[in-house]
Amino acid sequence: MITIKDIAKQAGVTYGTVSRALNDEPGVSEKTRAKIRAIAEQMNYVPNLAAKRMVDRSANCIGIIWPKFEGLFFYRLSERIQQEASGRGYRIMLSVAEPEDALASFQEHFIDKVIHWVYAEETASFAAAKQSFHGTILEVGYRPNGHTFCLEIDRKGAVCKAVRHLAELGHRRIAFLGARTDKLVGYTQGLVDFDLEYSPDDIVITKPSDPRMEHKIAAFLDKTHPDRATALIVDSQGLMFEFAKMANAANVRIPDQLSLVCYDDVPELHSMLPVPITTVGPNVDALARRLMDTITEQDGRESDRFEQIVESVLTVRQSTQAPSPP
Amino acid sequence: MITIKDIAKQAGVTYGTVSRALNDEPGVSEKTRAKIRAIAEQMNYVPNLAAKRMVDRSANCIGIIWPKFEGLFFYRLSERIQQEASGRGYRIMLSVAEPEDALASFQEHFIDKVIHWVYAEETASFAAAKQSFHGTILEVGYRPNGHTFCLEIDRKGAVCKAVRHLAELGHRRIAFLGARTDKLVGYTQGLVDFDLEYSPDDIVITKPSDPRMEHKIAAFLDKTHPDRATALIVDSQGLMFEFAKMANAANVRIPDQLSLVCYDDVPELHSMLPVPITTVGPNVDALARRLMDTITEQDGRESDRFEQIVESVLTVRQSTQAPSPP
DNA sequence: CTGTTAGCGCATTCAT
DNA sequence: ATGAATGCGCTAACAG
Numbered sequence: 003m004i005t006i007k008d009i010a011k012q013a014g015v016t017y018g019t020v021s022r023a024l025n026d027e028p029g030v031s032e033k034t035r036a037k038i039r040a041i042a043e044q045m046n047y048v049p050n051l052a053a054k055r056m057v058d059r060s061a062n063c064i065g066i067i068w069p070k071f072e073g074l075f076f077y078r079l080s081e082r083i084q085q086e087a088s089g090r091g092y093r094i095m096l097s098v099a100e101p102e103d104a105l106a107s108f109q110e111h112f113i114d115k116v117i118h119w120v121y122a123e124e125t126a127s128f129a130a131a132k133q134s135f136h137g138t139i140l141e142v143g144y145r146p147n148g149h150t151f152c153l154e155i156d157r158k159g160a161v162c163k164a165v166r167h168l169a170e171l172g173h174r175r176i177a178f179l180g181a182r183t184d185k186l187v188g189y190t191q192g193l194v195d196f197d198l199e200y201s202p203d204d205i206v207i208t209k210p211s212d213p214r215m216e217h218k219i220a221a222f223l224d225k226t227h228p229d230r231a232t233a234l235i236v237d238s239q240g241l242m243f244e245f246a247k248m249a250n251a252a253n254v255r256i257p258d259q260l261s262l263v264c265y266d267d268v269p270e271l272h273s274m275l276p277v278p279i280t281t282v283g284p285n286v287d288a289l290a291r292r293l294m295d296t297i298t299e300q301d302g303r304e305s306d307r308f309e310q311i312v313e314s315v316l317t318v319r320q321s322t323q324a325p326s327p328p
Numbered sequence: 329m330i331t332i333k334d335i336a337k338q339a340g341v342t343y344g345t346v347s348r349a350l351n352d353e354p355g356v357s358e359k360t361r362a363k364i365r366a367i368a369e370q371m372n373y374v375p376n377l378a379a380k381r382m383v384d385r386s387a388n389c390i391g392i393i394w395p396k397f398e399g400l401f402f403y404r405l406s407e408r409i410q411q412e413a414s415g416r417g418y419r420i421m422l423s424v425a426e427p428e429d430a431l432a433s434f435q436e437h438f439i440d441k442v443i444h445w446v447y448a449e450e451t452a453s454f455a456a457a458k459q460s461f462h463g464t465i466l467e468v469g470y471r472p473n474g475h476t477f478c479l480e481i482d483r484k485g486a487v488c489k490a491v492r493h494l495a496e497l498g499h500r501r502i503a504f505l506g507a508r509t510d511k512l513v514g515y516t517q518g519l520v521d522f523d524l525e526y527s528p529d530d531i532v533i534t535k536p537s538d539p540r541m542e543h544k545i546a547a548f549l550d551k552t553h554p555d556r557a558t559a560l561i562v563d564s565q566g567l568m569f570e571f572a573k574m575a576n577a578a579n580v581r582i583p584d585q586l587s588l589v590c591y592d593d594v595p596e597l598h599s600m601l602p603v604p605i606t607t608v609g610p611n612v613d614a615l616a617r618r619l620m621d622t623i624t625e626q627d628g629r630e631s632d633r634f635e636q637i638v639e640s641v642l643t644v645r646q647s648t649q650a651p652s653p654p
Numbered sequence: 655c656t657g658t659t660a661g662c663g664c665a666t667t668c669a670t
Numbered sequence: 671a672t673g674a675a676t677g678c679g680c681t682a683a684c685a686g
Contacts, residue, residue, distance in 0.1 A: 003462060005679055016657050021681060031655060046460030048435040052381040053679035056662045063433075068422075077399055084424045093433045096394075096422035098410045107389070107419045110377050111437045134374065243599040250576050251602040273569040274600060276577040331663055342673050347665060357671060379663035382678045 004047055012041050024049075055112040063093040064297060065108035067101050069119040074239055074268045075286075076119065082290035083117075090294060102131035109135060115297050120144045120152075140297045144184070150307045153296055155289075157265070158188035160282040160314030164235050164263040165192025167280070167316055172324045173233040173261060177204035177222065179245060180237025185265060189235060204231045210240045219245055223252045232325040233261035239268050246274035262321040277320035285315050330373050338367050350375070381438055389419040390623060391434040393427050395445040395469075400565055400594045401612075402445065408616035409443075416620060428457035435461060441623050446470045446478075466623045470510070476633045479622055481615075483591070484514035486608040486640030490561050490589040491518025493606070493642055498650045499559040499587060503530040503548065505571060506563025511591060515561060530557045536566045545571055549578045558651040559587035565594050572600035588647040603646035611641050 006024070010017040015034065023030045023038040024047075030038075055061055064087060069076060080096060087094045095113060097104035105128075108116055114137030123146050124132075132139060141152035161178075168176050169192070176198060178189040186205070193200050206222050208215045222230070236242045242264045249256065256262050256275050264271060267281040289312060296310070332350070336343040341360065349356045349364040350373075356364075381387075390413060395402060406422060413420045421439060423430035431454075434442055440463030449472045450458075458465060467478040487504075494502050495518070502524060504515040512531070519526055532548050534541045548556070562568045568590045575582065582588050582601050590597060593607040615638060622636070 003679090007679080017680085018658070018682090019656055021679095022656090025681080027681090029655060034655085046456075048432055048460075050382075050679050051436040052378040052438065053662090054681080055378040056376075056382065056664095056679080057681040058662095063436075074399070077403060080424050088425065088429070093429075093436075094423065094425065095433065095437075096424065097420065098406050098422065099414065099420065103414070103419075107421065110387070110419070111389075111421070112378050136374070243596060247599040247602065270569055270596075273573040276573065329663090333663080343664085344666080344674075345672055347663095348672090351665080353665090355671060360671080376663050379678090380665080382663080382680095383665045384678095 003050070004045055005050065006047070009038060009042050009045060009047055012045065013038050051112055061112045061114060062091060063095060063111075063113045063115070065104070065111075065113040065116040066094060066096045067104045067116065067118045068096055068098045069121060071121065071240065072119065074270055075266045075283075078268055078286050079290060082286050083293060086290050086294040090298060092294070092298065101125075101128045105131045105135050105139075108137070114138065116140065117142060117293060117297060120146060123147070138297070140293070142293065145309065150309075152308070153292065153310050153312055155284050155312045156314055157184045158191065160265065160284075160316075161185045161188030161235060161237070162192040162195065163314060163316050164265075164280075164282045165189060165198070166196060167318065168233045168235075168261060168263065168322065169196040169198060171233075171261065171322060173198075173231075174325075175199050175201065175204060175231040176233045176235065177206065177231035178235050178237070179206045179208070179219070179222070180235075180241060180265075181209045182207055183237070185237045201231075203229075208241070209238075210244060215241075215244060216248070219248050220252075223248060223254055227259070230260070233263070233322070236262065236264045239264065239266045239271060242271060242279075243274065250275070257321050257323045258326060261323060261325070264321075267317055272319070275321065280317065280319045280322040282316045283314050284312050288312075288315075329376070330371055331376070332373070335364060335368050335371060335373060338371065339364050387419075387438040387440065388417065389421060389437075389439045389441070391430070391437075391439040391442045392420060392422045393430045393442065393444045394422055394424040395447060397447065397566065398445065400596055401592045401609075404594055404612050405616060408612050409619060412616050412620040416624060418620075418624070427451075427454045431457045431461050431465075434463070440464065442466065443468060443619060443623060446472060449473070464623065466619070468619065471635065476635075478634070479618065479636050479638055481610050481638045482640055483510045484517065486591065486610075486642075487511045487514030487561060487563070488518040488521065489640060489642050490591075490606075490608045491515060491524070492522060493644065494559040494561075494587060494589065494648065495522040495524060497559075497587065497648060499524075499557075500651075501525050501527065501530060501557040502559045502561065503532065503557035504561050504563070505532045505534070505545070505548070506561075506567060506591075507535045508533055509563070511563045527557075529555075534567070535564075536570060541567075541570060542574070545574050546578075549574060549580055553585070556586070559589070559648070562588065562590045565590065565592045565597060568597060568605070569600065576601070583647050583649045584652055587649060587651070593643055598645070601647065606643065606645045606648040608642045609640050610638050614638075 006017045006020040010020045020038055023035040084094050097107055116139045118139050118141050120141045120143045143155050145152050145154040206218050208218045236245055254260055263280045266283040272278040332343045332346040336346045346364055349361040410420050423433055442465045444465050444467050446467050446469045469481050471478050471480040532544050534544045562571055580586055589606045592609040598604040
């Protein structure tokens with residue numbers, strides 16, 4: 003292993019100077035700094051994080067706990083976060099382990115900033131792990147009770163925005179396909195806000211792990227106008243996969259027979275139907291930037307409490323249009 | 329932060345003794361050991377991993393460099409690798425950074441075992457980074473020149489197997505959609521081996537980043553029997569997304585009008601068409617196990633050279649059937 | 655501007 | 671069985 007001492011010897015200075023030079027500390031002539039940088043590069047110097055971490059607490063590394071059930075969207079988000087982080091001189095480490103194990107892993111590797119995508123109330127074991135974790139955990143997405151540092155995503159508002167968009171196009175009966183979450187709340191609120199019709203048939207509660215999912219989707223698709231709603235909001239990309247397959251098979255034309263909005267904007271979505279899909283959800287680029295801003299600046303926050311809301315954007319594409327006349 | 333020195337003071341011994349006691353080293357009376365343990369517990373002592381790591385530098389951790397362009401398949405593979413690793417007491421860290429940066433990250437964190445998914449000849453900068461990396465890199469997939477520790481995936485053989493399957497079903501004209509890689513070589517070899525017809529129209533060279541991709545796929549789909557082949561092999565899940573969309577739009581029925589085989593078996597694939605898709609490619613579970621076996625046992629290998637081939641499996645599903653009579 | 659040095663928390667000698 | 675001392679690689683404070 004090569005250390006700053008090796009570099010010092012090579013450069014003909016002491017290793018204190020090397021440390022200053024490499025860390026952009028003042029008090030080194032630009033000439034020596036450049037020389038030292040060159041030598042470090044040439045010798046392929048890699049700083050020893052453990053040693054750094056012993057002295058000052060910052061590791062310039064952010065750990066990310068990969069959530070289950072968010073496959074594609076999270077992959078895209080990770081890519082963007084990585085780019086953001088690189089630009090700011092941070093490294094990123096991902097873990098696909100169980101959240102509590104991931105936290106332990108990060109702990110072992112001196113990573114003291116963690117981004118945790120939350121989609122439900124936390125388990126007892128994770129709460130315990132969090133307790134003994136020595137660092138900052140930024141919780142993103144859902145806002146469980148008792149968190150003091152989190153970035154909530156306004157899923158409710160997002161779906162409400164989708165309802166509004168459809169209502170403005172002239173739809174009177176808008177259906178919802180998804181699980182019983184905030185998104186559903188946003189849907190029902192939208193119905194009320196925009197004074198829309200409501201039929202129990204228009205709410206299809208299911209998710210990809212539900213054994214009766216196919217049955218439920220089929221039941222929805224089997225109906226025809228005017229029994230079926232003229233527009234549908236699907237609450238996740240995972241469900242959208244399933245729905246698109248069945249809609250294709252059933253020859254339901256989008257958007258002629260059914261306008262469609264999907265939560266979460268992932269590129270793969272638009273390959274599933276003949277037309278690109280209108281989406282709502284946080285903008286991936288903006289979210290990545292926001293995440294990095296928040297977690298890198300948390301040191302300076304006065305209060306021990308930090309809660310912000312991330313707004314969603316509606317991206318109108320060809321899967322939504324005014325309802326066709328009967 | 330509480331250290332072994334605090335415990336030592338409390339216990340009335342020196343901190344060397346505390347270290348021995350807490351690490352189950354011999355040379356401590358059971359009585360003092362018990363006492364020290366009790367005090368440590370009571371004081372809520374948490375060992376400082378950075379300091380530990382400074383003296384003995386082993387991490388029991390495997391780093392994985394996330395390849396570009398392998399989105400879904402690699403996500404599935406990672407999940408399986410994680411499970412395998414957990415069972416063996418290893419940790420997993422993923423990096424989505426540029427390969428050379430990822431390597432530096434791992435170095436910083438004392439991760440000395442790395443799995444690198446290779447899909448092409450390596451860049452000069454990565455070769456340099458590899459040079460100075462202090463640890464083992466297992467290269468998987470493609471086998472570039474000069475690698476000494478790698479697990480090659482028999483992509484050529486896989487596609488050849490696909491051709492064979494289609495030939496045995498009775499297809500005489502089989503097309504290929506994909507990039508100019510080993511997979512294409514496997515295809516042409518299959519044509520020769522099984523004495524099939526060959527038409528230049530049956531080879532569509534493209535990939536998702538190709539601006540003319542849509543045009544090329546459309547040209548293929550626009551033809552009808554007997555101008556079009558009766559079966560098609562798609563070389564990647566990414567392309568399959570695009571193809572499925574266009575096939576659906578063009579109302580090409582699978583498998584009635586066209587039998588279809590796709591390389592790489594990812595669950596999402598089967599939501600894209602009305603029928604589940606026949607696939608070839610390495611079995612994810614087996615591959616994960618093989619990877620872990622190889623990388624955890626590499627310490628004991630005598631030779632400095634290790635090369636093995638991973639076979640692929642064909643999973644027949646409903647997207648392939650005998651060609652319909654004209 | 656650069657050299658020198660203390661010390662971060664710990665495992666590991668070598669003494670006792 | 672235990673104490674004392676050394677050093678891992680590095681930053682920061684102080685000295686020159």
